[in-house]
Amino acid sequence: xxxxxxxxxxxxxxxxxxxxxxxxxxxxxxxxxxxxxxxxxxxxxxxxxxxxxxxxxxxxxxxxxxxxxxxxxxxxxxxxxxxxxxxxxxxxxxxxxxxxxxxxxxxxxxxxxxxxxxxxxxxxxxxxxxxxxxxxxxxxxxxxxxxxxxxxxxxxxxxxxxxxxxxxxxxxxxxxxxxxxxxxxxxxxxxxxxxxxxxxxxxxxxxxxxxxxxxxxxxxxxxxxxxxxxxxxxxxxxxxxxxxxxxxxxxxxxxxxxxxxxxxxxxxxxxxxxxxxxxxxxxxxxxxxxxxxxxxxxx
Amino acid sequence: xxxxxxxxxxxxxxxxxxxxxxxxxxxxxxxxxxxxxxxxxxxxxxxxxxxxxxxxxxxxxxxxxxxxxxxxxxxxxxxxxxxxxxxxxxxxxxxxxxxxxxxxxxxxxxxxxxxxxxxxxxxxxxxxxxxxxxxxxxxxxxxxxxxxxxxxxxxxxxxxxxxxxxxxxxxxxxxxxxxxxxxxxxxxxxxxxxxxxxxxxxxxxxxxxxxxxxxxxxxxxxxxxxxxxxxxxxxxxxxxxxxxxxxxxxxxxxxxxxxxxxx
Ligand SMILES: Nc1ncnc2c1ncn2[C@@H]1O[C@H](COP(=O)(O)OP(=O)(O)OP(=O)(O)O)[C@@H](O)[C@H]1O
Ligand SMILES: [Mg+2]
Numbered sequence: 001x002x003x004x005x006x007x008x009x010x011x012x013x014x015x016x017x018x019x020x021x022x023x024x025x026x027x028x029x030x031x032x033x034x035x036x037x038x039x040x041x042x043x044x045x046x047x048x049x050x051x052x053x054x055x056x057x058x059x060x061x062x063x064x065x066x067x068x069x070x071x072x073x074x075x076x077x078x079x080x081x082x083x084x085x086x087x088x089x090x091x092x093x094x095x096x097x098x099x100x101x102x103x104x105x106x107x108x109x110x111x112x113x114x115x116x117x118x119x120x121x122x123x124x125x126x127x128x129x130x131x132x133x134x135x136x137x138x139x140x141x142x143x144x145x146x147x148x149x150x151x152x153x154x155x156x157x158x159x160x161x162x163x164x165x166x167x168x169x170x171x172x173x174x175x176x177x178x179x180x181x182x183x184x185x186x187x188x189x190x191x192x193x194x195x196x197x198x199x200x201x202x203x204x205x206x207x208x209x210x211x212x213x214x215x216x217x218x219x220x221x222x223x224x225x226x227x228x229x230x231x232x233x234x235x236x237x238x239x240x241x242x243x244x245x246x247x248x249x250x251x252x253x254x255x256x257x258x259x260x261x262x263x264x265x266x267x268x269x270x271x272x273x274x275x276x277x278x279x280x281x282x283x284x285x286x287x288x289x290x291x292x293x294x295x296x297x298x299x
Numbered sequence: 300x301x302x303x304x305x306x307x308x309x310x311x312x313x314x315x316x317x318x319x320x321x322x323x324x325x326x327x328x329x330x331x332x333x334x335x336x337x338x339x340x341x342x343x344x345x346x347x348x349x350x351x352x353x354x355x356x357x358x359x360x361x362x363x364x365x366x367x368x369x370x371x372x373x374x375x376x377x378x379x380x381x382x383x384x385x386x387x388x389x390x391x392x393x394x395x396x397x398x399x400x401x402x403x404x405x406x407x408x409x410x411x412x413x414x415x416x417x418x419x420x421x422x423x424x425x426x427x428x429x430x431x432x433x434x435x436x437x438x439x440x441x442x443x444x445x446x447x448x449x450x451x452x453x454x455x456x457x458x459x460x461x462x463x464x465x466x467x468x469x470x471x472x473x474x475x476x477x478x479x480x481x482x483x484x485x486x487x488x489x490x491x492x493x494x495x496x497x498x499x500x501x502x503x504x505x506x507x508x509x510x511x512x513x514x515x516x517x518x519x520x521x522x523x524x525x526x527x528x529x530x531x532x533x534x535x536x537x538x539x540x541x542x543x544x545x546x547x548x549x550x551x552x553x554x555x556x557x558x559x560x561x562x
Contacts, residue, residue, distance in 0.1 A: 018310050018364075057479045079482075087483045094473075094510060095480040097502040111485030143509060157484060 003165060003197050004031040004054055009063035011049050011221075023049040024060070025221045031214075033164075034195045036188065038208040038229070041218030042243030047201045048090050050218070051167045054199065056081030068164060083112065086163035088171050090201075092154030096142035101127075101153050102134075104142055108161040126160035127153075129186050131179060148175050155183070159190075166190070167199040172207065184211055205247040209233060209268035217242060230266055249273040256280075308468070309431050314359035315544065317429045321438025323545035327354075328426045330552035334559035335418045343559060344414055350555065351421055358429050368424040369417060376416055384409035432464035434537075441539055455529055462518070470511060477506050 011024040023046045031037045039047045052058050054067055056078035065072040068084040089095065098104040105126055109119040127134040130152040142150055155171055166187065172180040188211055190196045202208050208215055209229050217225040217232060219242040225232050232239070233246045236254065246254070252273060253265045263280055267273050311317075316324070331354075335347050355365060369376075387409070389402025427435070440457035447453050481502060 018361075052479065055483050057483055082483050082485050087480075089476065089480045089483070092480065095477050095506055097477070097481075097505040107481075107486075108484040161484065 001033045002030040003033040003068055005066040007064040009053065009060045009065055011053065012061045015061060023221050027223050029216055029223060029226060031197060031199060033197055034191060036191055036198045036200070036211055036213045038212035038215035039199065039201045039218065040203070040208055040215060040244060045218040046221040047218055048169055051087060051169050051199060051201060054167055055085045055087035057087070084163055085165040085167060086158040086161045087167045088155050088158045088169060090169040093147055093150035096150055096154060099141060100138065101140050101142055102138040104153060105157045105160050108157055112161065122160045122162070126156035129159050130156045131182050132156065148179065151175065165197045165199065169201045170203065172202070172204070205245060209247040209249070217244065229268055233268065310360060310364070310428055312359060312429065314357060316354060316358040319548060320539055320541055320545040321430050321434045322442055322539060323541065323548050324426055324430055325438050325442060327548050327552040328422050330556040331422050332419050334556050335415055338559050347418060351418055354425055355421070358425060360428055364428060365421055365424060369420055372420055376413060379416060380409045380413045383412050432461060436461045437535060437539060454533070466511070470507065473510055474503060474507055477503055
């Protein structure tokens with residue numbers, strides 16, 4: 001079942017003024033319930049614009065967009081979409097505004113009209129999810145925290161809404177490697193356990209390769225490619241032409257195979273690459289053994 | 300939502316009016332604005348309006364922008380018109396509604412102030428629409444340079460103005476992002492009574508000011524890192540030069556001003 005369905009979406013900023021920018025052109029795509037969907041594209045290709053449309057924060061200039069069964073062109077329905085689609089904006093750490101971390105994370109749940117006890121529970125859960133200790137950070141002022149921790153708090157504020165769809169605009173940019181991996185693992189966990197649909201915008205091809213089930217590539221506001229990461233990372237030439245690249249693992253496998261090594265080139269994750277290279281090494285060891293055996297037999 | 304809607308925001312171009320020296324433009328616009336204010340005969344207004352139209356035409360910008368500029372002042376225009384219309388004492392009553400009387404004198408005074416204000420707004424927007432903030436402040440700095448001798452820090456004032464103007468669009472964009480992110484967590488910025496609305500705005504201003512202060516601090520550090528030391532002996536990348544069209548425009552504007560002043 002598709003939970004987001006876009007048909008011929010076009011978005012124009014400041015239409016009718018000299019500052020007009022067409023940021024999306026004729027985008028059609030479908031995202032299924034419970035899917036991990038990634039959006040990639042060069043800087044300025046329109047990813048953030050597209051995800052803001054998903055959240056109902058803006059209406060598309062032209063085209064049809066259905067999100068969770070809601071037609072986004074209806075402004076009254078669109079305004080209520082935040083209950084179903086959580087959006088972590090790009091650089092969310094700059095948007096914290098309450099005096100304490102607790103109040104900031106609680107902002108959404110309170111707007112949902114939950115009881116005090118429920119709000120408390122959700123805040124604690126959400127903070128745990130992003131790897132923060134509720135007892136330690138709850139009473140701190142967001143402005144006294146480091147950039148990365150502020151980002152985690154901001155992400156927790158959206159996670160606390162418990163939405164059906166979770167849209168993350170470059171959530172891991174600026175986080176340390178351990179936090180990145182942890183965050184992605186936990187979000188994937190939410191998807192598996194609660195059936196949350198995840199839409200991830202990312203510049204890290206490794207991250208996309210590791211987590212996404214399907215992905216779309218935007219190029220100057222147009223949909224350049226759509227498919228599984230495997231299909232898309234096999235089109236390395238096309239990817240490079242739109243300002244992107246393949247993950248290191250794919251690059252490594254492609255190079256090995258170009259050098260005549262018999263390796264699979266459909267490998268995305270580091271773990272699989274390690275296995276494949278181990279297999280290759282073992283095989284060449286075996287070959288060597290056989291060769292040396294031949295030699296000894298000859299003697 | 301908010302971005303791109305500021306009144307008279309600079310629009311790059313290469314028209315005759317765009318290329319004038321900013322000092323010539325400032326003199327021209329001031330002369331016409333003063334003329335508009337001291338003019339009091341209808342034929343004078345017609346001439347000045349004609350001149351304004353001509354200059355707008357020379358700027359090669361769409362009329363829509365100027366009308367939009369006027370529209371953002373409609374409350375001011377409407378109030379001043381109504382006040383003049385209703386409260387100018389006069390004998391020749393055209394219309395009486397209860398205690399309110401509209402006299403011929405009132406109508407005249409109202410229309411006069413309306414035309415005056417509209418022309419001043421149009422001509423002022425012509426200046427800001429065709430002059431980049433940097434150029435505008437450079438022009439003002441140069442015009443007010445003589446005041447430096449009596450201890451007015453003209454360079455510093457100009458620098459402050461440039462920075463302030465530079466920050467307006469940035470703050471608007473930032474406000475836009477913050478509003479969006481709060482709406483996406485269920486904030487209702489446009490509901491509730493006056494008090495409710497004001498309260499809803501508070502969460503907007505906190506991050507906005509925090510951001511502005513952070514930016515100001517970063518800018519100060521960046522300027523110091525490049526050894527910025529204020530006005531003494533600074534040169535500009537594009538120095539201002541008067542050319543023939545600038546002299547022509549200044550002469551015409553001063554002639555207009557002299558005419559209006561009845562010399
Ligand atoms: N509020 C706005 N007003 C006007 N133009 C905008 C606005 N936001 C984005 N744009 C323009 O729309 C285009 C797409 O921007 P968008 O932010 O969607 O790109 P992006 O793919 O998210 O880029 P990045 O990877 O840098 O985040 C750009 O050309 C940008 O200048
Ligand atoms: Mg973006």
